[in-house]
Amino acid sequence: MNTENTPEIDIIKASQSKISQVDFDNLTFGNTFTDHMLVCDFKEGQWQKPVIKPYEPFLIDPSAKVFHYGQAIFEGMKAYRDANNQVWLFRPDQNMDRFNKSATRLAMPEVPKDIFIGGLKQLVALEEQWVKGGKGNSLYIRPFMIAVGSGVIAQPSTQYRFMIILSPAKSYYSGExxxxxxxxxxxxxxxxxxxxxxxxxxxxxxxxxxxxxxxxxxxxxxxxxxxxxxxxxxxxxxxxxxxxxxxxxxxxxxxxxxxxxxxxxxxxxxxxxxxxxxxxxxxxxxxxxxxxxxxxxxxxxxxxxxxxxxxxxxxxxxxxxxxxxxxxxxxxxxxxxxxxxxxxxxxxxxxxxxx
Missing domain, CATH: 3.20.10.10 (D-amino Acid Aminotransferase, subunit A, domain 2)
Structure with a gap:
């Protein structure tokens, strides 16, 4: 794995993979997710230590500002496996730059490169079995950030959660x-x-x-x-x-x-x-x-x-x-x-x- 821009990340591995239960020949786009996700919180004015952990729901306060004032942004990316069994990302710097422009526009903190790119590489490397070979197969990558600070006063949150989740995908055909x-x-x-x-x-x-x-x-x-x-x-x-x-x-x-x-x-x-x-x-x-x-x-x-x-x-x-x-x-x-x-x-x- 390329260690460029790699942050120190706590990794909690899933006790058992669900990959054997997935029918990779019959995937509905965006409905199946891999075993792990990346989570990194922003609070007290700074980013905390990222963690890669099993994919799972999480609790959030009903007054979280994402529900009331819509501070939520995301990106869409893919990872690909080539004929030599190597896994590649495509222009991740462009997605990171656009993500941070979106963050600025919504009064949210920018995500540092070591967390966005470095964390993404570590997560994809951990889940590399989910990146199937063959043209048309890919691993869809969804980085996103939401405002998790509580309170219904109309002002930007002071706490945010950045996450990356992964979903195996096949060729997307929308018909005529x-x-x-x-x-x-x-x-x-x-x-x-x-x-x-x-x-x-x-x-x-x-x-x-x-x-x-x-x-x-x-x-x-x-x-x-x-x-x-x-x-x-x-x-x-x-x-x-x-x-x-x-x-x-x-x-x-x-x-x-x-x-x-x-x-x-x-x-x-x-x-x-x-x-x-x-x-x-x-x-x-x-x-x-x-x-x-x-x-x-x-x-x-x-x-x-x-x-x-x-x-x-x-x-x-x-x-x-x-x-x-x-x-x-x-x-x-x-x-x-x-x-x-x-x-x-x-x-x-x-x-x-x-x-």
């Missing part, structure tokens, strides 16, 4: 995705917390997404809160559009999450000579491109699915279906990225980190 473009509801607003991976961002999406599901759509493409004319994200993912042979995606902002998959796909596209245009695409431009046939592809990008192709979209009661491409750019970029993650191709960017 049809989306509807938001005309009323917003994911985020200028000056808000859209750029943070805050729990409240996701709960606020559930109701409008439920309405979209009832109309036969799997996701919503969110538009800007002020005018609803600029295309921003697709569901919980960043979104890309291919018009002719140019790949377009919105720039990050206070409203748009700085996705690790997003920035990785952009770097790969530029390296492969694909024309990239990072700008706000308007709804009118999208509709016009769909009508004249220059809209070739749309796809979401995120940790769970990596790339999720979009079959068609609806706007103002009109549905536009895309013509399938013989050589889709979405699948080309996904293949390139996953080949780096599984060490099937060279990593020219230095993104992979050995555990």
């Amino acid at each position: 995705v049809k989306v509807i473009i938001a005309e009323h509801y917003s994911r985020a607003a200028n000056g808000g917390i859209g750029a943070a991976k805050a729990a409240g961002n996701y709960s606020a999406q559930f109701y409008p997404t439920k309405l979209a599901n009832e109309q036969g759509f799997q996701q919503i493409i969110w538009t800007d809160d002020a005018t609803h004319t600029k295309l921003e994200e697709a569901g919980t993912m960043n979104v890309f559009f291919r018009i002719n042979d140019t790949l377009i995606t919105a720039p990050t902002s206070e409203r748009i999450l700085d996705g690790v998959t997003r920035k990785s796909l952009l770097d790969i596209a530029q390296k492969e000579g694909i024309q990239v245009d990072v700008r706000s695409l308007t709804v009118d431009e999208l509709v016009k491109a769909a009508q004249d046939g220059s809209l070739k592809e749309m796809f979401g990008a995120g940790t769970a699915a990596v790339v999720s192709p979009i079959k068609g979209f609806q706007y103002q009661e009109h549905y536009y279906e895309l013509t399938p491409q013989d050589q889709p750019m979405a699948l080309f970029l996904k293949e390139k990225l996953t080949n780096i993650q599984y060490k099937l191709e060279d990593d020219p960017f230095g993104w992979t980190v050995h555990v």
Whole structure:
């Protein structure tokens, strides 16, 4: 195991592993968890000693501020096993940096690198049997932090709990995705917390997404809160559009999450000579491109699915279906990225980190 950034951690091992009870061929994403978790508390103005312990529920005061004022943030990452039986993380520094930006935005303490990266490496190393080989198999990593200080006065907590839990995962296939473009509801607003991976961002999406599901759509493409004319994200993912042979995606902002998959796909596209245009695409431009046939592809990008192709979209009661491409750019970029993650191709960017 790489000992870089490794803190002193108390390790309490589970008396018995439950791995033999898990059907790794039939996993529901995010429902099965490994034997251990990392826990580190912040109190009296400083981080305490981390502990890796058996995965289990824990007690929390009913007045904990996470319940009343929503101080909760998280990240999504993965570990992969290559053909040489080595386990790798993918750009964990980017997740840590974004996590700490989220923490700052919600008036929470930043997690030091030795606890976040060092603790993560020790936890994944302990659970390395849960990282199954073969492309498509991975170990999903969920770091999160909640406010555990008690009291219902409306002010930031003074006590927090940082945790990492792990969940084995298989290839995430969402089927044919049809989306509807938001005309009323917003994911985020200028000056808000859209750029943070805050729990409240996701709960606020559930109701409008439920309405979209009832109309036969799997996701919503969110538009800007002020005018609803600029295309921003697709569901919980960043979104890309291919018009002719140019790949377009919105720039990050206070409203748009700085996705690790997003920035990785952009770097790969530029390296492969694909024309990239990072700008706000308007709804009118999208509709016009769909009508004249220059809209070739749309796809979401995120940790769970990596790339999720979009079959068609609806706007103002009109549905536009895309013509399938013989050589889709979405699948080309996904293949390139996953080949780096599984060490099937060279990593020219230095993104992979050995555990």
